[in-house]
Amino acid sequence: MPTTVVFGKNEKWRINRNIFVLGFAFMVHFTAFHGAANLQSSVNTDAAAGTFTLAAIYFSLILSNIFLPALVIKWLGCKWAIAVSFIAYMPFIAAQFYPYLHTLVPAGMMVGFGGGPLWCAKCTYLSVVAEPYAKLSGVPAEVLVVRFFGLFFMFYQMAQIWGNLVSSAILSSTLGDVMLLMNETYIEAPKVAALMNYTVPTPDYGSTCGVNFCSGSDAHENTNLETPSPVKIQLIAGVYLACMAAASVLVVFGVDSLSRYNTGRQPMAQGKSGFQLLAVTLRQLRHKYQLLLLPVIGYIGAEQAFMAADFTQAFVGCAYGISNIGFVMICFGVFNALAAAVAGAIVKITGRFPVMVIALLLNLCLLTSLLLWRPDPEQWLVFFILAAIWGTADAVWLVQVNALSGILFPGNEEAAYSNFRLWEATGSVLSYASAPYLCVRTRLYVLVGLLILGFSGYTTIEILEYRVKRHHHEERKFELVAEKADQE
Numbered sequence: 001m002p003t004t005v006v007f008g009k010n011e012k013w014r015i016n017r018n019i020f021v022l023g024f025a026f027m028v029h030f031t032a033f034h035g036a037a038n039l040q041s042s043v044n045t046d047a048a049a050g051t052f053t054l055a056a057i058y059f060s061l062i063l064s065n066i067f068l069p070a071l072v073i074k075w076l077g078c079k080w081a082i083a084v085s086f087i088a089y090m091p092f093i094a095a096q097f098y099p100y101l102h103t104l105v106p107a108g109m110m111v112g113f114g115g116g117p118l119w120c121a122k123c124t125y126l127s128v129v130a131e132p133y134a135k136l137s138g139v140p141a142e143v144l145v146v147r148f149f150g151l152f153f154m155f156y157q158m159a160q161i162w163g164n165l166v167s168s169a170i171l172s173s174t175l176g177d178v179m180l181l182m183n184e185t186y187i188e189a190p191k192v193a194a195l196m197n198y199t200v201p202t203p204d205y206g207s208t209c210g211v212n213f214c215s216g217s218d219a220h221e222n223t224n225l226e227t228p229s230p231v232k233i234q235l236i237a238g239v240y241l242a243c244m245a246a247a248s249v250l251v252v253f254g255v256d257s258l259s260r261y262n263t264g265r266q267p268m269a270q271g272k273s274g275f276q277l278l279a280v281t282l283r284q285l286r287h288k289y290q291l292l293l294l295p296v297i298g299y300i301g302a303e304q305a306f307m308a309a310d311f312t313q314a315f316v317g318c319a320y321g322i323s324n325i326g327f328v329m330i331c332f333g334v335f336n337a338l339a340a341a342v343a344g345a346i347v348k349i350t351g352r353f354p355v356m357v358i359a360l361l362l363n364l365c366l367l368t369s370l371l372l373w374r375p376d377p378e379q380w381l382v383f384f385i386l387a388a389i390w391g392t393a394d395a396v397w398l399v400q401v402n403a404l405s406g407i408l409f410p411g412n413e414e415a416a417y418s419n420f421r422l423w424e425a426t427g428s429v430l431s432y433a434s435a436p437y438l439c440v441r442t443r444l445y446v447l448v449g450l451l452i453l454g455f456s457g458y459t460t461i462e463i464l465e466y467r468v469k470r471h472h473h474e475e476r477k478f479e480l481v482a483e484k485a486d487q488e
Contacts, residue, residue, distance in 0.1 A: 014256070015133050019148055021254035022082075022125065023155030029086050029247035030156060032240030033111070035163025036093055038329050039236075041309040041435070042317040043227055044099050048215065048436045051309055053104040055432035057092075058301070058425045060112025065422035068113065069120035070280060070414045078128075078258040079251065081121040086248040088114025093244060096237035116421060123417035125258055126152060127406040132261050143348065146403040150344025153399050157340055157391070160333020166239055168326025170232050205319040206374030213314035214439040225317055284415040289408050292461050293401065294423050296454030300397050301427025303363070303447060307332070307390060309432055311370075314440045319375035320383055331384045336391035343396045352400055353462050359396035360455050362389055367448050371441070401458075408461070 037057075040050030072081045088110050095107035130144040137144075206212070284290050312325045320328070347355055366389050373382065402420065409416040427450075434443070 012133060012136050015129050015261075018129065018256050019126065019151060020155075021250060022122065023152045025082075025086075025247045025250040025254070026122070026152070027155040027159045027162070028243050028250065029089065030159035031163040031166070032093055032243040033089055033163075034159050034329075034333075035167045035236070035326070036096060036240055037308055038164060038312050038325060039167060039322075041313040042225065042322050042325060043233065044104060045225070045227065047101050049099065049101040049104050051215070051432055051435050052101065053092075053108040054305070054309060055429050055435075056105045056108035057111045057115070058305070058429035058432060060109040061115045061425035062112075062422055062429060064113045064116025065120070065418050065425060066116075066282070068116045069418045069421075072117035073121055073124065073414065078121040078125045079255050081117045082125075082255075083248050083251040085114040085118035085121070086244060086251065088118075090241060090244050093237050093240045096240075097234055099233070112425070115425075116418070119421045120414055120417045122152070123402065123406065123420075124413050127413045128258055128262050142407050145406050146344050146347055146399070149399050149403045150341050153340035153395060153402075154337045157333055157336035157395060160336060160391075161330050163240075164326035164329040164333065166326075167236050168323065168330070170236050170239075171228050171323040171326065173232070175229070175232055175235065205376060209318035210315050210373060210375040211371055211441045211444065212374075212439070213310075213318055215313075215436045225313075225322065228322065280415050284409070284412065284419050287409070289461055289464075290416070290419055292457040293405070293408075293420075295450060295457045296397070296401060297420055297423040298427035299447070299450045299454040300394075300401065301424035301429075302431045302450055303390075303397075304394065304424075305428040305431035305435075306443060306447060307394070309435050310440055310443060311386075311390075315370070315375050315386075316383055320377050320380060324380075324383075328383050328387045332387040332391040334391070335388040336395045339392040339395035340399050343399050347400070352404070353459075355396055356400060356455070356458065359393045359400075360451070362393040363451055364448070366390055366393065367444055367451070371444050404461075 037054060040054055042050070044050030044053065072084075076084060091107040092104075092111045095103045126148045127145055130141045130148055133139075134141040134144055312329070316325050316328050343355055366386060369386065375383075402417075405416040405420050406413055431443070438446075
């Protein structure tokens with residue numbers, strides 16, 4: 001029998017503290033994961049191990065989202081589900097000390113199995129705490145859900161900044177670089193050509209990088225794609241492991257159990273077997289709104305996979321150098337974090353649809369630019385501009401579609417968010433798995449088509465919701481007129 005919790009005067013501050021600590025813990029944890037994931041396709045290139053590892057992560061995430069979220073949350077509760085799921089990510093970082101296909105892929109599978117419960121528990125936590133906060137503050141729960149998600153993703157996307165700052169600082173150093181002995185003086189290998197007055201011809205990066213990049217081709221082999229020294233990779237992995245351990249400790253000691261706020265609320269998983277919980281997740285697909293959301297959710301997963309695998313390797317790594325991937329991704333993270341916070345505030349003024357239209361236009365301009373532009377290291381600013389636009393649009397999709405999943409399906413948050421992660425992961429795994437076989441040009445065309453299809457589905461939901469609200473308003477207006485007539 002749950003104990004009724006009497007909220008005190010400082011309860012709003014306590015809820016805000018929980019959200020801040022949770023967001024900070026995710027930032028620390030994904031500092032490590034994003035930093036490592038962004039390098040996989042460029043660093044672990046033997047047998048395409050890095051790309052296949054990313055595909056394994058999202059393939060296991062699909063299975064995880066089907067079978068595990070509601071079950072793990074039922075057993076552990078949201079708080080402990082998050083803490084334990086953080087630990088499941090750690091083998092992926094540890095595998096970087098011995099990066100081969102047979103070590104990376106199983107470790108990547110562990111990440112996926114932890115990811116389903118992790119994200120579902122986080123989304124459920126934010127949605128549930130919005131209800132008591134709404135009662136205490138008088139602000140509608142729908143507004144608070146968007147605000148909480150915006151605040152959370154501001155922290156979460158800052159992980160791109162710190163994770164890539166760590167990797168870039170280490171990769172740009174001379175630690176572990178091969179030194180050549182010349183006249184009893186150790187000289188860095190890249191400086192030898194200059195000392196010998198030898199001019200290296202500048203490669204035509206535009207012909208083999210960017211939209212013309214194909215993973216299966218040998219034409220794009222250049223010094224920019226040379227694998228960094230093992231010492232650098234191992235140092236990065238050590239820092240990232242410490243981050244993940246710290247994040248788990250933060251959740252255990254800094255976040256309240258959700259049972260404090262869901263007293264009297266019937267959990268979706270209550271009294272259900274594993275197969276019944278699977279049925280709950282899949283039954284959600286009978287809802288027309290959920291089906292209409294699937295293409296845009298799939299696009300979110302596909303565009304994030306393209307950013308992590310193709311943009312970092314085919315554009316930045318190939319033309320600008322692996323050591324610069326982190327700096328470009330920092331720009332992505334900064335604009336992603338800022339846009340996550342700003343988008344939630346703008347929605348209160350303009351409504352959701354205009355903000356989503358802006359994200360659509362940004363993405364269309366971005367994808368068109370990637371199709372037309374030929375990467376050149378001399379045009380270094382363009383890499384950062386593209387990353388900034390991408391980060392802004394991605395934040396809008398993440399915040400608004402996540403929040404929309406909670407708003408459209410009240411009382412079924414676990415099933416809705418499980419489906420969100422399921423189909424986001426499906427988009428990602430298809431994108432990663434096809435990366436070694438499809439050239440970048442083809443993959444960009446696929447993204448454009450998926451974007452248009454996804455936004456069409458989302459627009460249909462907005463139209464249907466508008467009609468429902470207008471019909472309800474007309475019925476209410478008719479009732480008021482009838483009451484007035486009766487009084488007269």
